[in-house]
Amino acid sequence: MKTKKQNLLLISHEKQLSNKLYTVLRQIFLIEQLTYDQDCVAYMNTNEVALILLIGCQSPQDTHVKLKALRSISGISPIILISDISNPKFIIQSFRLGIVDFIQVPVDMSELISVIHRELKPTVILQSPQKEVGAAGLWTKYIPNFTKELLPEELSVIPRTPLFGIDVAPDSVAFLEVQFFGKFSIHFENQNIENLFSKRTKSLLAFLLYNYKKPISRDKLAELFWPYHATAKNNLNVAIHGIRKIFNNLLPDIPIINLENDCYVFTPNLIIQTDAERVEQLYRSAKAIANNVNTTQAAGDFQTVVSHYKGDFLEGIYEPWTERKRDHYREIYLYSLNQLSNIYFQVEQFFEAIKYNEMMLEKDACMEEVHRKLMICYHRLNRNIKVIRQYQKCEKALASEMGIVPSKKTVELLEELRRA
Numbered sequence: 001m002k003t004k005k006q007n008l009l010l011i012s013h014e015k016q017l018s019n020k021l022y023t024v025l026r027q028i029f030l031i032e033q034l035t036y037d038q039d040c041v042a043y044m045n046t047n048e049v050a051l052i053l054l055i056g057c058q059s060p061q062d063t064h065v066k067l068k069a070l071r072s073i074s075g076i077s078p079i080i081l082i083s084d085i086s087n088p089k090f091i092i093q094s095f096r097l098g099i100v101d102f103i104q105v106p107v108d109m110s111e112l113i114s115v116i117h118r119e120l121k122p123t124v125i126l127q128s129p130q131k132e133v134g135a136a137g138l139w140t141k142y143i144p145n146f147t148k149e150l151l152p153e154e155l156s157v158i159p160r161t162p163l164f165g166i167d168v169a170p171d172s173v174a175f176l177e178v179q180f181f182g183k184f185s186i187h188f189e190n191q192n193i194e195n196l197f198s199k200r201t202k203s204l205l206a207f208l209l210y211n212y213k214k215p216i217s218r219d220k221l222a223e224l225f226w227p228y229h230a231t232a233k234n235n236l237n238v239a240i241h242g243i244r245k246i247f248n249n250l251l252p253d254i255p256i257i258n259l260e261n262d263c264y265v266f267t268p269n270l271i272i273q274t275d276a277e278r279v280e281q282l283y284r285s286a287k288a289i290a291n292n293v294n295t296t297q298a299a300g301d302f303q304t305v306v307s308h309y310k311g312d313f314l315e316g317i318y319e320p321w322t323e324r325k326r327d328h329y330r331e332i333y334l335y336s337l338n339q340l341s342n343i344y345f346q347v348e349q350f351f352e353a354i355k356y357n358e359m360m361l362e363k364d365a366c367m368e369e370v371h372r373k374l375m376i377c378y379h380r381l382n383r384n385i386k387v388i389r390q391y392q393k394c395e396k397a398l399a400s401e402m403g404i405v406p407s408k409k410t411v412e413l414l415e416e417l418r419r420a
Contacts, residue, residue, distance in 0.1 A: 007032055007047050008116070009077075011040060011070070012055030016300060017105065021053070021082075023297055024109055024289060029116065036066060049077045051119055054099075056083030060090045067097045078119045082107060088271060106281050106301055109288040174251055178209050178274040181329070182311025188250055196246050200225075201239050203317050208243075208257070208264065210325070212272045215263035224321065240264065276329070279308050283332050290339070299343050302336040306359075309333045334360055341373060350377045365397040368406065372413050379417045387417050 008031040012018040022033045032047070034040055043049075052070060056063035063083060070079060081094050084105035091102055101115050179185035184206055186194040197205055204225055208216060218236060225239075226232035240257060247256040254269050266272065286301035313326040337356045344352035354377050360370045371394035378386040391406070391414045398404050 007049050008051045008053065009034065009040070009043070009049045010053045010055070011036060011066075013057065014055050017082075017107070018055055020289065020297055020300065021055075021107065021112070024292055025053075025113075025116075027292075028113065040070070044077075051116060052077050052079045053116075054079055054081050056081055056085060060085055060087065060093075063090075064093060064097060067094065067099065071098045080112075080115060080119065082112075086271075086273060104281070106278070106285045106304065108281060108285055109292065174254055174269060175271050176209075176273070178272065178276075179310070180206070180210065180274060180276040180313055181279075181309050182315055184314050184317060188247070191250070193246070193250065197243070201242050203319055203322075204236075204239050205243055206314055206317060207319075207321060208266070209272065209274065210276065212266050212274075215260065215265045217263045218259075219262075221264070225319075275308050276313070276325075279305055279329065279332065282308070283336065286336070286339070295339060296343055296347070299340060302339050302343075305332065305336040306340065306356075330363065334363060338370075341370075345373070345377065348380070350380050353377050361397075365393075366401050368394060368398070368410055371397075371406075372410055375413060375417060379420065384417070387414070 008025065008029045010018060010022055010025070010031055010033045013035055018033060022031065025031050032043065034043060054063075054067065054070060057066065063081070063085070067079070067081065078100040079098060080101045080103060081099045082103045082105060083090075083094075085091075086104060094102060100119055103112055103115065174189055176189075177187040184194055184202065185192065186205075186209075194202060204221070207221075207224070218233065222229075222232035222236045226235045229235060244255070244257055247254075254267055256267055256270055258265050258267060282301045282305045286298040286305065289301065290298040309329070313329045314322045337360045341353045341356040341360070344350070344356065354374060357370050357374045357377070360367055361374075371390055374390045375387045378384070378390060391410070394410060395406055398406060
């Protein structure tokens with residue numbers, strides 16, 4: 001006899017992500033964790049599965065093979081696909097093969113939990129033309145700058161049943177990858193193009209790309225980049241024309257930047273991916289996991305945040321707006337380093353803790369609390385000479401940069417560690 005329809009099934013070969021999700025979700029849902037090699041058929045024949053979470057393979061083709069196989073044995077169980085592949089062609093074909101939602105890696109746990117709750121409720125199928133148009137708007141969640149024209153008519157509503165045998169790919173889509181951390185870098189269809197732009201135009205383009213999800217008014221751009229200039233709007237028009245001309249030489253068939261309601265917007269045919277957006281996603285994911293489970297489970301996402309931070313935000317471009325963002329991302333970077341140093345200290349991996357503490361001091365040598373943490377790490381490793389040297393580094397940094405001496409708390413810690 002089949003069990004009551006309440007089970008969630010998490011299927012993946014990728015152990016690290018699968019284990020992370022399982023650890024969080026099992027506190028909320030009744031969930032089973034299997035690999036592709038295990039007998040999913042046998043499990044689903046004896047357990048009525050309410051929902052399947054499928055973590056995709058590295059290859060789009062392999063993921064779709066697994067998806068087709070699952071679809072053939074899972075009946076009407078909804079499938080949520082979790083993948084780090086963001087290619088629109090892959091996402092569209094996945095929906096054709098019957099998934100009900102797509103979650104991008106890094107996983108936003110609050111989003112995933114919300115989607116699961118939604119799918120466990122009775123499904124209402126949209127039928128009226130008005131509702132279908134509204135449902136088409138859901139595609140913006142999966143494909144940035146989406147418009148309905150990118151999809152054939154039969155996909156204007158996200159399908160609730162599998163559709164097989166049709167390959168769908170918006171051939172007029174172009175891809176642009178942007179690196180904001182460290183040296184500003186733009187890869188358009190795998191070609192590095194940032195050197196094609198002048199310094200002033202590059203700053204304007206960086207602002208537009210950072211805010212690519214929303215329209216930016218001409219007045220705001222003119223005021224931001226040419227404040228108090230009588231010819232500000234003309235300067236803006238010239239700069240936008242230069243940007244359009246360069247992109248038009250690269251891709252003649254797609255107008256990259258459009259003017260709508262006196263605002264500049266990127267064409268929906270341009271799929272934009274940025275390291276800043278990914279860092280924001282990873283940071284939110286790590287904090288959510290740390291708050292819902294424990295900080296240790298979030299270590300992987302915090303480490304990925306740190307790995308993406310190849311330097312300060314838009315190094316070499318100094319504008320009021322970049323300074324604000326630079327401070328914002330520096331705080332995210334330092335917070336992530338601090339969390340990692342605490343995680344490794346708690347599990348007594350002191351060399352790792354030291355590494356992340358030293359990375360913090362590279363950004364701000366006057367962080368006295370970090371110097372104290374390093375002193376304790378060296379003491380735990382019986383490196384007492386290093387304890388003293390770390391105190392001396394702290395003393396020197398505070399004196400040279402701030403003209404002050406170490407606090408009473410730091411001095412007392414030094415004496416305590418000397419006596420221990």
